Amino acid sequence: MTLVLTNRFKLKDSHTLAVYEENGGYKTIDKVFATNPDDIIEEVKQSGLRGRGGAGFPAGLKWSFIPKDPGKPKYVCVNADESEPGTFKDRYLLELDPHQLIEGIIICCYAIQSHDAYIYIRGEFDLPYRRIQAAVDEAYAKGYLGKNIFGKGYDLNIVVHRGAGAYICGEETALLESLEGKRGNPRVKPPFPATHGAFGCPTVINNVETISALPWIITNGAQNYRQWGTEKSPGTKMFSVSGHVNKPGVYEVPLGYPIKDMIQNECGGVGGTGRLKAVIPGGSSVPVLTAEEALDANLDYESLMEKGTFLGSGGIIVIDDSVDMLWALRNLGHFYSHESCGQCTPCREGTGWVSKILDRIYHEGGTQADLDLLNEIADNMSGKTICALADALAMPVRSYLKKFPEDFARHIKKTA
Amino acid sequence: MSFAFTPENQKKFEALLTKYPTKMAALLPTLWLAQNQNGHLSLEVQEHVASLLDLSPVHVHGVVTFYTMYKQKPSGKFHLQFCKTLSCGLCGSEDLIRHMKEKYKLEHGKVSEDGKFSMELVECLASCGTAPAMAVNEKYVEQLTVEKIDELMKKLSVA
Amino acid sequence: MTKVKITIDGHDLEVEQGTNLIEAARQLGKTIPHYCYHPGLPPDGNCRMCLVQVEKMPKPVIGCRTGATEGMVVHTQSDEVKKMRQSIMEFLLINHPLDCPTCDQAGECRLQDYYMDYDRIPSRYQEQKVHKDKMVDLGAGVMLDEERCIVCTRCVRVCQEVAKSEELFVQERGNHSMVATFPGKKMTNPYAGNTVDVCPVGALTSKDFRYKKRVWFLSAADSVCQGCSRGCNISVHHADNRVYRLKPRHNPEVNDYWMCDYGRIDYKFVNDGRRLKPHFKTDAGLQEDSYQNAFAHLQSVLQNYSADQITGIASAQESNEEINAFVDFIKSNFGSLPIYFSKNNPENPYEDDILIKADKNPNSAHIASKNLKPVSEISGGVKAVFVQRNLSAQDAQVLKDKGIQIVALFATNETNLDNLAEVILPIPTFAEQNGHFTNFEGKVQGFTKALKPRGESRLFAEHAEDIKALLSSIKKAS
Numbered sequence A: 001m002t003l004v005l006t007n008r009f010k011l012k013d014s015h016t017l018a019v020y021e022e023n024g025g026y027k028t029i030d031k032v033f034a035t036n037p038d039d040i041i042e043e044v045k046q047s048g049l050r051g052r053g054g055a056g057f058p059a060g061l062k063w064s065f066i067p068k069d070p071g072k073p074k075y076v077c078v079n080a081d082e083s084e085p086g087t088f089k090d091r092y093l094l095e096l097d098p099h100q101l102i103e104g105i106i107i108c109c110y111a112i113q114s115h116d117a118y119i120y121i122r123g124e125f126d127l128p129y130r131r132i133q134a135a136v137d138e139a140y141a142k143g144y145l146g147k148n149i150f151g152k153g154y155d156l157n158i159v160v161h162r163g164a165g166a167y168i169c170g171e172e173t174a175l176l177e178s179l180e181g182k183r184g185n186p187r188v189k190p191p192f193p194a195t196h197g198a199f200g201c202p203t204v205i206n207n208v209e210t211i212s213a214l215p216w217i218i219t220n221g222a223q224n225y226r227q228w229g230t231e232k233s234p235g236t237k238m239f240s241v242s243g244h245v246n247k248p249g250v251y252e253v254p255l256g257y258p259i260k261d262m263i264q265n266e267c268g269g270v271g272g273t274g275r276l277k278a279v280i281p282g283g284s285s286v287p288v289l290t291a292e293e294a295l296d297a298n299l300d301y302e303s304l305m306e307k308g309t310f311l312g313s314g315g316i317i318v319i320d321d322s323v324d325m326l327w328a329l330r331n332l333g334h335f336y337s338h339e340s341c342g343q344c345t346p347c348r349e350g351t352g353w354v355s356k357i358l359d360r361i362y363h364e365g366g367t368q369a370d371l372d373l374l375n376e377i378a379d380n381m382s383g384k385t386i387c388a389l390a391d392a393l394a395m396p397v398r399s400y401l402k403k404f405p406e407d408f409a410r411h412i413k414k415t416a
Numbered sequence B: 001m002s003f004a005f006t007p008e009n010q011k012k013f014e015a016l017l018t019k020y021p022t023k024m025a026a027l028l029p030t031l032w033l034a035q036n037q038n039g040h041l042s043l044e045v046q047e048h049v050a051s052l053l054d055l056s057p058v059h060v061h062g063v064v065t066f067y068t069m070y071k072q073k074p075s076g077k078f079h080l081q082f083c084k085t086l087s088c089g090l091c092g093s094e095d096l097i098r099h100m101k102e103k104y105k106l107e108h109g110k111v112s113e114d115g116k117f118s119m120e121l122v123e124c125l126a127s128c129g130t131a132p133a134m135a136v137n138e139k140y141v142e143q144l145t146v147e148k149i150d151e152l153m154k155k156l157s158v159a
Numbered sequence C: 001m002t003k004v005k006i007t008i009d010g011h012d013l014e015v016e017q018g019t020n021l022i023e024a025a026r027q028l029g030k031t032i033p034h035y036c037y038h039p040g041l042p043p044d045g046n047c048r049m050c051l052v053q054v055e056k057m058p059k060p061v062i063g064c065r066t067g068a069t070e071g072m073v074v075h076t077q078s079d080e081v082k083k084m085r086q087s088i089m090e091f092l093l094i095n096h097p098l099d100c101p102t103c104d105q106a107g108e109c110r111l112q113d114y115y116m117d118y119d120r121i122p123s124r125y126q127e128q129k130v131h132k133d134k135m136v137d138l139g140a141g142v143m144l145d146e147e148r149c150i151v152c153t154r155c156v157r158v159c160q161e162v163a164k165s166e167e168l169f170v171q172e173r174g175n176h177s178m179v180a181t182f183p184g185k186k187m188t189n190p191y192a193g194n195t196v197d198v199c200p201v202g203a204l205t206s207k208d209f210r211y212k213k214r215v216w217f218l219s220a221a222d223s224v225c226q227g228c229s230r231g232c233n234i235s236v237h238h239a240d241n242r243v244y245r246l247k248p249r250h251n252p253e254v255n256d257y258w259m260c261d262y263g264r265i266d267y268k269f270v271n272d273g274r275r276l277k278p279h280f281k282t283d284a285g286l287q288e289d290s291y292q293n294a295f296a297h298l299q300s301v302l303q304n305y306s307a308d309q310i311t312g313i314a315s316a317q318e319s320n321e322e323i324n325a326f327v328d329f330i331k332s333n334f335g336s337l338p339i340y341f342s343k344n345n346p347e348n349p350y351e352d353d354i355l356i357k358a359d360k361n362p363n364s365a366h367i368a369s370k371n372l373k374p375v376s377e378i379s380g381g382v383k384a385v386f387v388q389r390n391l392s393a394q395d396a397q398v399l400k401d402k403g404i405q406i407v408a409l410f411a412t413n414e415t416n417l418d419n420l421a422e423v424i425l426p427i428p429t430f431a432e433q434n435g436h437f438t439n440f441e442g443k444v445q446g447f448t449k450a451l452k453p454r455g456e457s458r459l460f461a462e463h464a465e466d467i468k469a470l471l472s473s474i475k476k477a478s
Ligand SMILES: Cc1cc2nc3c(=O)[nH]c(=O)nc-3n(C[C@H](O)[C@H](O)[C@H](O)COP(=O)(O)O)c2cc1C
Pocket: A050, A051, A052, A053, A054, A055, A056, A057, A059, A079, A080, A081, A082, A083, A084, A167, A168, A169, A170, A171, A172, A173, A205, A206, A207, A208, A210, A211, A387, A388, A389, A392
C-alpha cells in the first residue's frame, strides 16, 4: 500500500539524497516558495494533521499562534527524543528517510518564517543521529540548507542537537531547556513556546512524524490527505507495535484502522500464548485496554477517547494472558520514577512512592489498603504538576487496578 | 594532567559555538565531545568545560548528573546497556539480565575486573519492535537471545 | 498600571493586573500556603503547595505564578484545595526524616506549620525513605541536611539573584535530586547566610546558631545593622539578655529581604568582650571599680587641664541621639576648640554593588551633618579629649604622637585604647538602646532596644549629667 510516510522505507539507500530525489523528494520546494506562508499554514490546517508526539494538537493551528513580527528570531524544534516506552517510529523516519524530515522542516520554517531549526534527538540514537546528520550535511552541500536555499533567497539552518539520556526531554519545554544547555526541567506554562520558546523566542515544536508528513501534504494537497482517516483524525499514522505479536514493527495505516486488524493482519496475530489479555494503545503512559475493549477499538483520536484512553504516540504494546499486570505496572513505575525530573513535589515523591509500593506488593504481597493507597496517590499526582509525566504514571496505575483487579488480588496477603 | 581538547576536537568545539545563539546552549554537545575524548567526565573535565563556556562549574555538574549518558566514572571498554522497560520485559529481558549476572558476573553499575565490560540497566531504547535490546557502547544489538549474547560476549572478549 | 477586580473566597478586591494570587490574597490578609515562592525571588512553581482553584480554568493553578486578570474568581479554601494541600504535605513528608526534636528549624518550620494546618493524618508511608547525607558543609557557615531538603530551590535562587553567584545548584534528578555545591567546592559568597533564612524547612542551618537555642525561646526586636553605612534593617533575636542571631528585616528601599554575612555575625561584641563596669588607670594598670571611684579619678585628671584645652571626639558608630548628646555636652561644657570625629576605618574594606559598603560605620552621614573635624586635623591647642566609643588605629596614633590625653573613653567593649584612657565609662551597644542611624543615602532609620543595658553601662546622657556635676565642683574649688 502506498501511503504518506513510509513509502521509501523499502528502497535501498533510502536515506541518501540521491534516492530521495529520484523518488519524489524535494519536489515541493518550488511550490512552497511560490506560496504565501499563511497559505501553507492554511493548507496544513485544512489537512487536519494532528501532532504525532502524543497530544494530537492540530499542527496548523499551533503554527498560527506564532507571532508574525516578534522582532526576534523564531525557531522550529523537531522533537526526535522518542522515549515513550513502546514507541519506535521516529527512529525509522530518521534512519530510513531523513531527507523527508528535512523537506518537512523547510516547509514548516517557511510557513512560520523561521530561519533556524533544531532537531533534538535522543542521545541513545546513534545510527539515526548519524543518518540525519549526514542528510543535513548533504543538504548543505547541495545548497538545500544554509544561505539562499534552492536559490530562493531564503536562509535556513538546521542543527542536530543530541540529548544525553532523559525521557523527560521529550516534553516540549524540557526539550527547550535541554537545548539551551540546562537540566531538562519542564517549564511552567504559560507562557507557551509559541511566544516564549527556545532562547525566549517564538518557537514551534513538532514531532518527527508530524513534520515528515508535510512534504506529502503539500505535494498532494490537504484534501488528498483526508482520503484516509476519519473526520477528526485525518490521514495516516505510524504505529509501533511491540510485545506479544508475531510480527512486531512499525506499520503505517490510515487512522481509524481497527486494532484487531492491526494485530491480525499487520502483525501476524497475538504472539506468546496466543491469547490476548491487554493492549496499551498509545505508548506506556495511556490507560490500558482489556482484550475485549481493544478488539472493539479503532486507532484514531476520538474512538480511543471514547474508550477512556488515548492514541498518544501510537506505541501499541500487546500483552498476552501469561502476564501479571502488577508486574507490568511495576515495570512502568520504575520507568516513571527514574525519569521524573524531580522538580515538582507530587511527581518527584509520588512516582517513587508508587514504584516502591508495587515492589513491595510484588515481592512480599500487600493488602487491600495498599491498592486503595495506590489509587489515591494516583489521584493526588494527576493534574497538579508542571508537566504531564505524573499523569503518565497515574493513568496506568488507575486503569491497571481497575481493569485487572484479579492480578492485584492475587498478591493480597490472606490475613486471618 | 589537565584536560584540554585535541586540536581536532578544539576545532569541532569552536564550530559548535557558531550553531547556537548562546554559549550555554553548546553545553550538551561540548560535554559529548569531552566525554568522547576522555572516556568519562571527571570533575576536572567538567570544570574545564564550564570555563570554556563561561558557565559555573556547579551548573555543568547539575547538567552532567541529570542525564544518564554522561558518565562521571570510566565505563568498561564495552559498555552494555540492557533495556529493562516493558516491551523488552515482555520479550524476556529479565531472563537475559539474570543470565548476565550468572554467567558473566555483570550487573547494573558494575565494571568487570579487567575493565573490559560494564553493564547498565537502562530505560526504553526505542527498540521495542526488536526486543529484547541492548546497546553495546553506542551500537544497538537487538532481538537478543541467550545464544546471541553468548556469541557476542565471546567475540567481544577477544576483541 | 491597570487595576483589575478579582474575587478571592467571596471577597472582592482590586489589584494591579498580573499580581500573583499569593500576593493578591495577602492584601486581604489571607495566606495561600507556599514553600518555593518567596516574594524577593523570581517565582519557580515547583512545590505545588499554593495550588488554588480559579473558576473557568480546567485544572487547579499555582497561586505563585498565576497573575490576576479582570473578573477572576479564586477559591483558596474549598474542600478540593484543602485536599490538595493535604496531599502535597503528605508527599513532602514521605521522605522527610521527621527529626523535629533535634532540628533547629523546629518552631519556624513550614512543614510543621502546614502539617498542623492541613495534614494531621498519620503517615501512610511504609517504604524505605531515600537516605541522603545529613551533614554537608556547604561553606560560609551553612550546613545542609539533604534528607530534610524539599528541593524548593529558594537557596539556589537566592545565590543567583542576590549574591549574583552560582555556587549552589540542583544535582541528580527525580527523588534523588538535591542541592549541592560543585564537589570539593564551598560557597564563598558573602550573602550565603540568606540561604538559611529563605530555606522554608530545616535543611539549611547556620553553623553559628546551630543547637544554641530553640527558636521559641527567642524574642525579636526591630533594629538596624551597624556593620556598614547601608544600614540593613534587621531583627535582633535575643534571650536571657544575650543576642543569639541577627536576621534581615524586609525593607524594599534599603536591603529588600537580605543582609550580608559580615553584618549577620556583627552581634558577638554585644555578648562578649564588654566593658560592663567603670575602669580607671592606676599604677598597677587598668582597674575595674565603682562609678564613684572612677569619677573621683576623672575629677583628679580633669583638674590638670583648663576648659579651653579640652574637646571631644565623636564616633560614627553611635546613634544620632548619642552623637548629638556627646557633641552638645562638649560644646556646652568646653566649646572653645573644634570638636572632632573618628571612624572605624579598616584597611582595604570589602565592598560590592549589592549591599556591602566600604564605609564600615553605620552613621557617617549623621557625623557629616555635625560639622566636626577629622582627628588628623587636630590642632595644637588640644591637650585632652573625651572619646566616644572608639578610635581608629590611625587616630589613636595621632593622639599618641601629639601627646593628647584621653581623659575619658565611653566604651562598649575592650579596645586598643584601653591603656591610653584615664577613665573608661561603659555605654550600651545598639542592641541595648533605642535610637537612629542615618545611612549613606541620608535615610534616618530607627532601631529598638532588645536587651537591658548590660552590666552597669549607661547612655551617654546619664554619664554627662554626672560629669557636669563634677565639672562644676572643680570650678567651685578653683
Ligand atoms: C513526559 C512527556 C514526554 C514526551 N515525550 C515526547 C517524545 O519523546 N517525543 C515527542 O514527539 N513528543 C513527546 N511529548 C509531547 C511533547 O511535549 C509535544 O507535545 C510534542 O513534541 C509536540 O509535537 P506534535 O504536536 O507534533 O506532537 C512528551 C510529552 C510529555 C509530557
